[in-house]
Amino acid sequence: MMIPDVKQKWANSINVVTIGATKEEGGTRSKTVSIGGAATLPFLHFEGKIPHRPVVAMEILDIVPEDWHPLLGSYFSDVWNDPVLWAKKCAGEYGADLICLRLAGCDPDGKNKGAEEAAETVKSVLKGVSVPLIIWGCGNDDKDNDILPKCSEVSAGEKCLLGSITEDNYRTLVALCKADGHKVIAESPVDINIAKQVNVLATDLGLAAEDIVIYPSSGALGYGLEYVYSIMERGRIAGLGGDKMWAMPILC
Numbered sequence: 001m002m003i004p005d006v007k008q009k010w011a012n013s014i015n016v017v018t019i020g021a022t023k024e025e026g027g028t029r030s031k032t033v034s035i036g037g038a039a040t041l042p043f044l045h046f047e048g049k050i051p052h053r054p055v056v057a058m059e060i061l062d063i064v065p066e067d068w069h070p071l072l073g074s075y076f077s078d079v080w081n082d083p084v085l086w087a088k089k090c091a092g093e094y095g096a097d098l099i100c101l102r103l104a105g106c107d108p109d110g111k112n113k114g115a116e117e118a119a120e121t122v123k124s125v126l127k128g129v130s131v132p133l134i135i136w137g138c139g140n141d142d143k144d145n146d147i148l149p150k151c152s153e154v155s156a157g158e159k160c161l162l163g164s165i166t167e168d169n170y171r172t173l174v175a176l177c178k179a180d181g182h183k184v185i186a187e188s189p190v191d192i193n194i195a196k197q198v199n200v201l202a203t204d205l206g207l208a209a210e211d212i213v214i215y216p217s218s219g220a221l222g223y224g225l226e227y228v229y230s231i232m233e234r235g236r237i238a239g240l241g242g243d244k245m246w247a248m249p250i251l252c
Contacts, residue, residue: 007047010240013039015210015247016052017183019098020132021159026181029158030130033097035213036249041236057098057134058090062113062121063105083121084128091129098161100134101125106147107138115150122151126158136163136185145172156180163187164215167198174205185251187215190224192231199245209244215251228252 016037021027033055040048064081065072079085083101090096103118105111122135135151137144149172152162156179163185165173177184186202188195195216203209214235218228232250239246 008040010039010048011242012240012244012247013037013049014236014239014249015212017210017213017249019134019159019161019183021157021181025159027158028126028130029132031132032159033132038240040240041233055097057100058094058096059100059102060086060090060125061102061104062118063111065104084124087125087129091131096131098132098134099125099129100136102136103138103147103151105138106140106143108140108143110138113147115147118147119150119154123154126155132160133158134161134163134185141166141169145169148173149176152176152180152182155182159183161185161213165198165202167194167201170198170201171205174202174207177211178205178207183211183213185215186212186248187217190217190219190228190231192216192234195231195235196243196245199248203245209248212248213251214246214248218252 014036016034018032018034020029020032022029022032034052035055037051040050060083062083076086079089087099090099101122105113106118126133133155135155137148148162159181161183162173162177164187165184166187173184176182184202184207186198188198195214199209199212202212216228216231219225235246
């Protein structure tokens with residue numbers, strides 16, 4: 001008896017998002033990083049093309065982390081008082097594909113650094129390493145809307161990935177990405193409908209779908225992890241099935 005073919009045929013493929021710009025492309029990066037492009041579900045190489053491997057970004061902060069476990073300190077305490085040295089260690093010693101600079105020091109409930117200081121940190125990290133950069137705000141919407149315009153301006157042309165837009169706060173960052181040539185992280189609270197809605201809102205303002213990366217956020221333990229996986233799976237199936245607002249790569 002012949003075993004029936006179990007290959008699934010999909011109507012669509014996931015968008016390719018390219019982060020970083022080389023000198024020839026108007027930036028200063030030594031390489032670019034492309035994600036997405038899959039024409040099937042993860043690991044099912046027999047079923048369709050998966051042209052780009054998953055990539056790893058290592059996160060650095062613009063302040064010394066005060067709540068990290070001492071074990072992490074044994075690896076990074078020699079550099080975490082200097083974002084540039086920290087970025088160099090992640091890219092050089094650990095081979096990170098990208099650097100994710102989180103501007104935690106701008107939090108109004110913390111150091112409350114200003115836009116100029118944040119922008120100088122971005123410029124220094126861009127000068128210190130040559131891999132593509134993710135620039136993530138402090139998580140306070142009002143403060144992020146204040147600091148990220150300057151950070152976007154000083155990194156214009158580098159095709160950074162900026163984070164993050166949400167259902168309630170997206171207009172400023174979308175405008176910055178359009179003006180300065182960046183990509184954006186679309187964040188949602190582990191909710192498949194909101195995840196799609198954020199993408200709809202961004203594209204309605206004229207941002208290309210190919211400039212969006214989905215971040216569905218995550219639960220830390222137990223059932224939370226399972227729920228996140230299911231959201232990612234449902235979204236990917238929708239994207240492969242033809243839903244353009246789910247055809248973006250996923251950040252996790």
